[in-house]
Amino acid sequence: MLDKKYNAEEKEKKWLDYWKDNKIYEFKRNDKEVYSIDTPPPTVNGKIHIGHIFSYTQTEMLARYKRLRGYNIFYPFGFDDNGLPSERLVEKEQGKRAHEIGREEFSKLCYETTDKYEANFQELFSKMGVSTDWDIHYKTVSPSTIKISQASFLDLKEKGHCYHKESPALWCNECLTSIAQAELETKTIKTTFNYVNFKTVEDNEEFTIATTRPELLPAIVCVFVNPEDEKHNHLIGKTAHIPVIDVEVPIMGDEKVAIDKGTGIVMCCTFGDQTDIEWWKKYKLPLKYIFTDNGRIAPSVPNYGGLKIKEARKQIIEDLQAGGHIVKIEELEHEVQTHERCGKEVEYSVMKQWFIDIMNHKEDFIRMGNEIKWHPAYMHSRYDEWVNNVAWDWCISRQRYFGVPFPVWYCKECGEPIFANKEDLPVNPLVDLPKVTKCPKCGCKEFEAETDVMDTWATSSVTPLINMRYGEKENYEDILKPMSLRTNASEIIRTWDFYTIVKSFYHFGQRPWDNVMISGFVMANKGEKISKSKGNSKHEPMDLIKQYSADVIRYWAGTGRLGTDIVFSEETLLRGKKLVNKIWNVSKFIEMHLTDYEDKEFNNFEYVDKWILGRFQEMEKQFIEYLEEYEVGLALNILEKFFWEFCDNYIEIVKHRLYRPEEFGNIQRYSGQKTVYTLLYKLLQDFSIFFPFITEEIFQELYHNNASIHTTEIKPLDYNFNKEIELGNQMIEIISQARRSKNK
RNA sequence: GGGCGCUUAGCUCAGUUGGUAGAGCAUCUGCCUUACAAGCAGGAGGUCAUAGGUUCGAGCCCUAUAGCGCCCACCA
Secondary structure (H helix, E strand, O other): OOOOOOOHHHHHHHHHHHHHHOOOOOOOOOOOOEEEEEOOOOEOOOOOOHHHHHHHHHHHHHHHHHHHOOOEEEOOOEEEOOHHHHHHHHHHHHOOOHHHHOHHHHHHHHHHHHHHHHHHHHHHHHHOOOOOOHHHOEEOOOHHHHHHHHHHHHHHHHOOOEEEEEEEEEEEOOOOEEEOHHHEEEEEEEEEEEEEEEEEOOOOOEEEEEEOOHHHHHHEEEEEEOOOOOOOHHHOOOEEEEOOOOEEEEEEEOOOOOOOOOOOEEEEEOOOOHHHHHHHHHOOOOOOOOEOOOOEEOOOOOOOOOOEHHHHHHHHHHHHHHOOOEEEEEEEEEEEEEEOOOOOEEEEEEEEEEEEOOHHHHHHHHHHHHHOEEEOOOHHHHHHHHHHHOOOOEEOEEOOOOOOEOOEEEEOOOOOEEEOOHHHOOOOOOOOOOOOOOOOOOOOOOEEEOOOEEOHHHHHOOHHHHHOOOOOOOOOHHHHOOEEEEEEEHHHHHHHHHHHHHHHHHHHOOOOEEEEEEEOOEEEEOOEEOOOOOOOOOOOHHHHHHHHOHHHHHHHHHOOOOOOOEEOOHHHHHHHHHHHHHHHHHHHHHHHOOOOOOOOOOOOOOHHHHHHHHHHHHHHHHHHHHHHOOOHHHHHHHHHHHHHHHHHHHHHHHHHHHHOHHHHOHHHHHHHHHHHHHHHHHHHHHHHOOOHHHHHHHHHHHOOOOOOHHHOOOOOOOOOOHHHHHHHHHHHHHHHHHHHHHHO
């Protein structure tokens, strides 16, 4: 017997244990078709907020749907404990910077800290009813995943897609590491636009350059004007004298200079921005690198050496003013590139870095994108946009401590890289020694270990490889090439999706997955993203589960439309609470009338029963169509709508027959019983995608023909009740009119 | 500046081959009717952002405009 009131906290715990003990969500090879999901390993950088719950739950619902359609679900969970986010978390907890703690100790702390948080994450996701097989979960920094990341690196190196080169790279002075273009975030800041007077050496002609970065004056290697610029093109070929710095540089012409921007004259510094790098390469200009790696002016620069960048800016403006070289200073608001992890402005640095070739294979990456089905479809253009606009090869080395080490040593004499053998992986070059005894190039017998580690994305982009146990004897390569589905929010299309496609293409020459499903964000308020720094996530997921139950939180998550942002709303939770409660109550009612029921073949349905069966069949057809398009929210929407109609109209009509067979007839009663028995079963199945707990409780109490409702199979009805549907709909209209007049 | 999305009831949002505008919340009225007051029945509430166009017919298709949001480019 179902309890009078449903106690969610007690029942949810009961079924969690039951599913775990009976391995309901276990992945085992069998003869069923595999449906595999590449779900984002959440970054282990502190607490999970309600935004995580939203997108992960939507994916989870799809896993449940596919399971109910008879697929063998491969759905492993992962944790991304790699790289900077973990390091920053540890630095915050310890109140110290990584270099103050020391490499070895710091790595140990990173492992301990991420383990601690992962346990919390796992508990929360379990409580939400995530139907993953925890036995196959992974973390991005562990011996087995390090091995795969290193093997991936070596494979790319062998195939010639990976190179080590001294090259300008984006540099973060806060995190003291190079970063990738994809890690940039634009920010609007207030600064000044400084109009500085220069002179030509040849004839002392004055001209003005406007700059936001006067501290780069010592790094000027050339001045550019547009050859079409009639006001200034006579300067081309002359020499410019840099004020205060007292250095002379050539004036050249290039059509990339915008005539109407600033004064139309540009100083080219190595390096202030990306155009500088382009010109530096194009015209083979000299290199004047004036910054140190911790954000100061290099000691070699006269007068300004040792100053922080912003101090130098202030100082140089003062000096320019003192010399009468500044025409005017304008207040300016403009956008700068910052590092998304710390929010600090990025600079450019020149050092040896590992890069993965992007620029030579853009067309292939576009082609891969075309082979993938995007949900919603318009997200495909976000991907194309990014690939078409990428301007750099992918820099994957980071001058940090915690992460996947490069399996590389260098010859002390000639710098030749020595790579580890694939069969020796994982290796830590700081501890392990190369297998060769001397440099194959120069014969030197001493080596230096690579101290850099790989970028977070370089390792998280191998999640399909981790899932398929790439390079292992016992692997899933046969069933996971490609995987069925990747899910994530739109913000990481340019990183996680793109880099995974890059790697999959280089390793296997094919797409990593057939489908990509993009979820929206959760907004704290309209137009305001939830973010930890703002502290605007008012609701702790654990508290919400306690207050509302996991099923109800799942309802909220399930109402979101694909790719569309959602505002957190207690109203929606209330609506879910009512729906769950109604499912419980109607099940109690149906149970009451099934005590003497025996399921057998029966086709002599009353026409009202045919009406509701037909209506259900119609609804479920649409329901399945939505789910096939990954539109979880729309599926829930029509299911819910049907369900209220079932309760408010059909149950009210069938009541009398169920209560009073002496008046309405036994066969008529059986027809009603058969109908509610059949429909409740099917409704529970459909609802189990969204409410795995309460549906299991009712299923086990009323049907228990299977170990779990979650391992049953949805089999659509196949009636032809079109006539009855029409008649029934008319009948409902008449009833509704009667009620109306009764109420007047 | 480029790409994409959104704009429907006071609020949150559905509305998928073009065919009489929907739900929940809030509000008002009447009901403790033997599953459910966390409920039931009913009322009120909308120039579907704006302007054109296609069509017998447009919330839906096309064009333009505005506002909002996301991604990218823009450091002279």
